[in-house]
Amino acid sequence: MKKVTIIILNWNGKEDTLECLKSVRQLSAINCQLSTIVVDNGSTDGLVNEIKNEKLKMKNDNVKLKIIENKKNLGFAEGNNVGIRYALKEGADYVMLLNNDTLVEKNMVKELLWVMEKDKTIAIAGPKIYFAPGFEYHANRYKEEERGKVIWYAGGIIDWQNVYASHRGVDEVDHGQYNKEEETDFVTGCAMMVKREVFEKIGFLDPKYFLYFEDNDFCQRAKRAGFKIFYVPKAIIYHKNAASSEKPGSAIQQYYQTRNRFLFGFKYASLRAKLALLRENLKFLLKDGIRRKATIDFCLGRFGGKVGYS
Structure with a gap:
């Protein structure tokens, strides 16, 4: 049975993190052993005490919970690296980076794991990501029934001529136009499942970036080391865009x-x-x-x- 460890990084985002944890508790753990690490990046929001209470609630769940406290804000890259190192030390076969401002569907991990186990050459995979309702870039553009179906990520595209990384399908209402499993330029660090072998071969997220582009860099290193990166549309999450860092244009x-x-x-x-x-x-x-x-x-x-x- 494969061991999958989910890493959730928190920096003064207590309410989002607790809501994310509640959704993680509902994940299907069929054919895998699930655990969760919350890495607190030197927050002052009282999250750690709240999570200790949440940990008691999760005691009998199928998702184990570990808390790691960093003394200061190490950024997205190094903050996650702390959790990744711990997960690998504990024997994780797969590590799943997950933003604290996300909500996951029950079969998200199961769908990613199924694809990666089916094709052993796939080493990094990511889900289809919708904007959480009300968090769209242009919230007034959509009908009420379209909320929750507006795409935030359906594969990654790198424009090498201009050096821009973009999300395929962003702002589009999902009508099934991106329902094909396929190789992609990058998987966003918002929700990225990585095989153990990738870290063992290329190392961790580059802390030089601190925030933004560290996921693109990691995926480029993985590709150049011969690993495949896939978009998996049957795996689904919802993202409260920029709630975990800053609003667009900040x-x-x-x-x-x-x-x-x-x-x-x-x-x-x-x-x-x-x-x-x-x-x-x-x-x-x-x-x-x-x-x-x-x-x-x-x-x-x-x-x-x-x-x-x-």
């Missing part, structure tokens, strides 16, 4: 998206794309604001978390 998002896109692009893109990034880099240096700060930090090799942006 200072934190602008800073890390700008700096880390340069880091990712200069690491993996073609020479032509790198030259285009260099021109963009120079353009940002001539402007004021967050993107200029992010560009300067990239040029000076200042990575990881930054004061004021963590």
Whole structure:
């Protein structure tokens, strides 16, 4: 029986994390041994005490619960790495990264595991992800009956010419247009199942990124090491978009998206794309604001978390 460990990272998101845990408790554990690790990233929201109470409730459930407390906010990458290392030490065959601002359908893990066990060459897999109702980018655009069926992720696409990573199907109402299991450029770190062998061969999430693009980087390293990455539409979750970090367009998002896109692009893109990034880099240096700060930090090799942006 395969051991699957779910890792949920919390940073001052107590209510979302507790709601996520309640949905995880309902997961089907057929043909696998499920456990959950909540990694608290130096929060001040009282989550740990709340989870200890939740742990008592889960005592007789089929999902075991472990709490790890980090003394400070290590970011998405290193915060998850703490949980991953513990899971591997405890013998996990699969590790599932799961955002704390998500709700899972009962068969999510079962569907991912079935695909990955059926084809041993698939080493990373991710579910179809809908916006949680009311958390859509353009909430007023949709009819009431369409809420809960608006796609957030149905596969990952990397535009290497411009070095942009995007979610296939985002903002579309699901009419079955992305119901095919298939290989994809990347699986979002919001919900990513990874075989043990991947970590053993390529290592962990790169803490240089701190937040954003670490999932793209991890998937690129996995692909270049010969692993397959798959989108599995029968596995389904719901995402309260940006509840776990910051709203789209926030200072934190602008800073890390700008700096880390340069880091990712200069690491993996073609020479032509790198030259285009260099021109963009120079353009940002001539402007004021967050993107200029992010560009300067990239040029000076200042990575990881930054004061004021963590």
